[in-house]
Amino acid sequence: MGDKETSKDKAAGKYWIGFDLGGTKMMATLYDAKFTPIGRARKKTRPHEGLERGMERIVKTIHEALQEAKVDAQGLAGIGIGTPGPLDLDRGVILATPNLGWKNVNLKGTLEKTFGCPAVVLNDVDAGVYGEFRFGAGRGARCVVGIFPGTGIGGGCVYEGKIIRGRTNSVLEIGHMQVMPQGPLCGCGRRGCLEAVSSRLAISTAAAAAAYRGEAPTLLANVGMDLSNIGSNALAASVQGGDKAVEKIIRLAAQWYGVAAGNIVNLLGPDVIVLGGGLVAAMPKLIRDEVEKAARDRVMPSFADIYQIVVAELGDDANSLGAAAWAHTLITESWTE
């Protein structure tokens, strides 16, 4: 946050920006002091246009959210921005983003200079899990772990009110837990990672192959075999339409989430495991039930009754709410230090 004097001055502001920076789109939400959204703006990220244009779009999106609520930048108490990593959390720098192609982005510095208020940069999945902890499916729990399958599989943990972190970077890389030695190649270059066997992308790939083999007629009729068209909703429609092969692929993937969830219960003893992301949102019951069954088989007897597996409640709002609320927590804490 830099200078504490400056931070204190800005405490005069009472509004918070929660920003969700993703590989395809970005969203800024302006919250009042009770975290009620009062302004919102969205843009496409267009990472290929480069870092400088990207930063301009981020700044512009925040300005538009402010304008919508007729609040000016002086009214801001702080900005929280959730972004893919790896990050330098304390410096607020994106070190590299495989899905944006940007490197060494001083987000915190740029935002603080532009808007004259403290900014906090955090991992996007951590933001989502913190959002669910504060306002959603993990509300107030002593320990919440989030498992968010998507193109990869993200994870996060809020323990006694704080996001568990590494020395410099965010942690809980649940997607890279090895669940199958000598298993399929992962995007990270290793083998048998959870996300290599069961991410939404792994599911879509297997579903496309099933369509090719003639085992997924609904999927084939609806969207064909192009991976870029086989998203969570297409998968859900395929299951709904009776594609048994696709349903089986999804159940098997969910069983892997359950193995990971069971390992996590044995390791961290969370009170709540929140399943989130678009895939879970498209088929909440099917996935949650499989996860629960598989986790139960992995969990030690003494942990059997301490945890719940639930579906995320906040959808797209989780990241921006979590980012804003975490910024509030960190910035408020640093005042009272």
Next chain:
Amino acid sequence: MGDKETSKDKAAGKYWIGFDLGGTKMMATLYDAKFTPIGRARKKTRPHEGLERGMERIVKTIHEALQEAKVDAQGLAGIGIGTPGPLDLDRGVILATPNLGWKNVNLKGTLEKTFGCPAVVLNDVDAGVYGEFRFGAGRGARCVVGIFPGTGIGGGCVYEGKIIRGRTNSVLEIGHMQVMPQGPLCGCGRRGCLEAVSSRLAISTAAAAAAYRGEAPTLLANVGMDLSNIGSNALAASVQGGDKAVEKIIRLAAQWYGVAAGNIVNLLGPDVIVLGGGLVAAMPKLIRDEVEKAARDRVMPSFADIYQIVVAELGDDANSLGAAAWAHTLITESWTE
């Protein structure tokens, strides 16, 4: 701790008992305010003699440690006792101990009543990891994870000075992380747990089979094929004596610890991973080097430089030192609340 007034009165005492309760032996150590040991007593646990006799032996062992230092019970500020679980941490009750055969043991209540000072019950591995965090190989690190292979494989995590715990019980059951789907049966009833493939017991079993096949002549000559004679030192002597098959068995097991360590780095981003227990102590370099190599293969690039893998420094003292120091931390905290 029950009544705070009582606790405060006892703060007059300045000595601490650290107690290490194991399946075969128990040890009480009396520490001064700087955690220098000034009295010590040991006894066999003899769990088959039953709970009542067991409690008498625990109490007697503490009295003997006090007597050795000519300190009486009024001098005690608190007792920390590390024990296998599952436990009810807040009530200080051993719920069940597979290796003692005792159930619902109100350790905290009995010790507080007998010695008139607050007592804290914690998991034995947590005590060892906390000991290494305070005084040993993980001294002062932001996040320390311990991996202690033995009959099973214990784990613990100290994060920003606190032992990570579950709602009621201790956590970090690293031994029950599934590393091999459909792998060998574990003592916990599940399959493919880390400890099923690589505990000291799994190693001893494989070494005995190697001896049976004529591939471990040194082991066979030294101790034969009886599992109860194939402990860590016998395994080290076998490797030292040239039993290549046994060396390979140990290296493979250590590679599994490395897989687990890599998963843990990706999940928790510890600064230090401490390898401890008798097996590691008997072959520190061989095991540490294999663990490091295998972990490096599992760790994501952004975590590659943040962690160290080190060997425990405190040996048998870790548990009692850790138990005493953790009791000190919790009891002191509760005074200042």
